[in-house]
Amino acid sequence: MAKPEDVLVVKDKSVVVPGEALATGMGYIPGTGTYRDGESVQAGRLGLASIDGKVIKLIPLSGKYLPKLNDRVIGKVIDVLLTGWRIEMNCPYSSVLTLKDATTEFVARGADLTQYFALGDWVVAKIVNVTSQKLIDVSMKGPGLRKLQGGRVIVVNPQKVPRIIGKEGSMVSLIKDATGCNIVVGQNGLVWMDGEPQAQLKVVETIRKIEDESHLTGLTDRISAFLQKKGA
Amino acid sequence: MAYEKRFDGRGFDELRPMEAKVGVVKNADGSAMFKIGKTTAIAAVYGPRELHPKFLQNPETGILRVDYNMLPFSGHGDRVKPGGSRRSREICKVMENALLPVLDLKDWPNSVVDVFVDFPQTDAGTRCAGICAASLALADAGVAMKDMVTAVAIGKVEDKIVVDLNYEEDSYEHGSDVPIAMLPNSGKITVIQMDGEITPEDLVVIFAKAEAACRKIYDVQKAALRAKFKKQEDVS
Known part of the structure; x- marks a missing residue:
């Protein structure tokens, strides 16, 4: 229940800047991208205010990609490792594609891995593991996950x-x-x-x-x- | 001697005319121009991005790196030597201290946010203009931050306390200046420096004037950030 002292300061879907007060009163709940400072809910980054009943969220308008589990990403092979490949994917952290996540074929010990993925190849892969330190594993096993040819x-x-x-x-x-x-x-x-x-x-x-x-x-x-x- | 009228004819509490624009460097992840009087700052933010050399990485949080740079032709006729100097190194650190308290880089361990601030034209108050521009650029880059940062230099020339000193006032013999970086919404101060001497009584006045001045700068920043985005009436 919104109490009389709860006041919404911004309109839904308006651009708000960091630190801007979005609403005052304990009746409103800060969602993602916002924070509470005393009585008021404030914007924690640049974005669009999104008001859903009592919850105020912020939809970011800019910012780097933060790797998330199960995301389908496009990446580029930047290194060939002992048992896999290092994939760069437009964020501060690169990921590892291991052999067992890359192919169902039998790969002999010491085989040349570049015959599967060479340096500079582009792939669509799925993130299968993200640690707190942003060590990332990707997999090629799944519908639509493949090497991208041309384009x-x-x-x-x-x-x-x-x-x-x-x-x-x-x-x-x-x-x-x-x-x-x-x-x-x-x-x-x-x-x-x-x-x-x-x-x-x-x-x-x-x-x-x-x-x-x-x-x-x-x-x-x-x-x-x-x-x-x-x-x- | 009393300071009756400011060298450029401004009121004692008046800031120089400001102008701000966001998104001026298209290649950067975030960028902004902030102009106050004849001082122009251009800030470009890259990151969060991978940090090398590796020993600089912090596994607990991302780090902030600021680069302050006056362009060779930016001063008052003397060529400013390119590359870092003792002075620019200090200002980089001061700007980092001003900006870091509002940033949240916990989601980005081992990474770096690089902020490059360049000055094509300077007329005193560069660190303050630089902080204002950098804070705009960081917001534009979508970095999580709990407030904007605004900064202004308040000083004393002869017997008068003046807001936003220009070069003539800044280099005046019987004067002092206090650059202050303030968070406009909470009124918290992230940086305060002093050049010259100020009495404790004057400092109280300076804080009050800084708060009022920072609010005006904040309004300019807000308008600039909003102006980057197309309005509904532009498209329909």
């Missing part, structure tokens, strides 16, 4: 990945259908695409537009109109 990879704002994917993948399938490109979006803010060069450029343009405007309402309508205008 191109672009870096996007990792916090915008949910918008690029859309509800149950609606946004990314909209772009796929309109451009005929094959697209894989990694949770870590790397997007791989393959298709006609002109179509790929359209995908890049569309994704940049999503990054720019996803904090505003009516995104899907604007993007489908944009794609139509581009004649894709």
